[in-house]
Amino acid sequence: MTDQAERINAFIKLGKFFREYSEYCKKPEAISFNKDLGQRTQEVITLAGHKNGWFTAENILFAMESWGELLTSENLKEWLSDYPIERPNRKTVALIMAGNIPLVGFHDFLSVLLSGNRALVKLSSNDAVLLPFIANYLIEQSPALKNEITFTDGKLEHFDAVIATGSDNTARYFEHYFSHKPHIIRKNRNSVAVLTGKESKEQLTALGEDIFRYYGLGCRSVSKVFVPKGYRFDPFFEAIYDYNPIINQAKYANNYDYNKAVYLMSEFKILENGFLMLKEDPSYSSPIATLFYEEYDSIDGLKHHIKTNKEKMQCVVANGLFEDEVDFGKTQKPALRDYADGVDTVEFLLKT
Structure with a gap:
């Protein structure tokens, strides 16, 4: 089992990779970057775009750059400092991902692993390329994570809790099917x-x-x-x-x-x-x-x-009207504490 410090360090390295690759794409002549890794990343971005026409290179790079800004040592440690993760009650958490925008389920994936749990991931067919590539990068940084991340195409089995994201229609199915397990079910918003x-x-x-x-x-x-x-x-x-x-x-x-x-x-x-x-x-x-x-x-x-x-x-x-309003131009730049639907995912995972 990987300890929390090692997991955090793997994500810090991932953030550095995102930042450097984003900079490399903007100024390839001005930054030294691993050419083999750069080529593999470009191939993954191209493949993701082929499988989902809405996943343009620009939008995938925006998602990577946004996560690169968040995945720093300071940000991660500040975010996690509010939670008692030192001795977690380790669980396998099933993640049913949406596929509407690139890496839409990454925050859940991050929350599961950094709360000391295993991730059992069922990807959307619309976004089935990017996260496995990122998982492989994390495993390269911390080989022990290989036993903590599983992707499955089949029926979800042997899990302790579930976080599922879908439409209002699929949410009704999820709520019935997973009623016997601790769960977060997200609907259309x-x-x-x-x-x-x-x-x-x-x-x-x-x-x-x-x-x-x-x-x-x-x-x-x-x-x-x-x-x-x-x-x-x-x-x-x-x-x-x-x-x-x-x-x-x-x-x-x-x-x-x-x-x-x-x-x-x-x-x-x-x-x-x-x-x-x-x-x-x-x-x-x-x-x-x-x-x-x-x-x-x-x-x-x-x-x-x-x-x-x-x-x-x-x-x-809005501008100065609501306590929890978002500034103009900032909706796609959430902080680590900006949980989907206002449900604290890490707190849920620790209390489950």
Whole structure:
């Protein structure tokens, strides 16, 4: 069994690798990097993109770079300092991963291993390349981890707890199937932004990152904005214009054309700028290339509405309105303590 210090050190080395590879991709002539490892990493990124057209090299590199910023000695030790992990009650934890964005289940994987447990991983077919590559890198740094990480395509067996992520429909199945085991079951969530009309151009441009990163496929992606009655969207469209190259991605463009045709045939009123459609809608989960919006009468009334529907939201982007709000442009940069659905994964693992 690997001790915690050795596990932490393996992830610190992984973070260093992510940072160096990201820098190497930006300035290959300016940084000395292991060419063999660089070639293997490039092949994995290319393969992941072939298996899932939404996994562009840019978005995979963004995920790696983001994790590289988090996986430092200081960050990991500060995060784990709140938990009594010295003598963990070691368990095998089944992880049923989603596959909507690159490395979406990595935080669960990290939490399981650094809490002293074994990871039994069932990958989504949409993201079945990146994590095994990363696991192999970790094992190279700490060979004892080979016995702590297992990937399976078949039926999950011989586990003590489960963390499963899926849609609202699969969540019902998970809750029934895993009812006899300690579990965290995650359902659909979306993120929203609250605009007041006083936002700067820089804030609205940053909101574009929250909307367009990963093509809006993540639970931390902003899929809806709340705006005051009579809000004019011209400044918003102007501020996000630099994101227009997204329409050159074929899968995104196909979704844009299809959803636009559906809206027009259904005679829905939409606003659009050639790469994003705005549709007034009370729902939270908007289709690709569409951003829902809803008008509000008062901030107090909106706060009550958001509090009432909190279980549907992963992040609320705003400026000085909510205690747990996220700054514009920061939804895809969560900290280690930003747990999905607000459920402390490490605490769950230690108490199970």
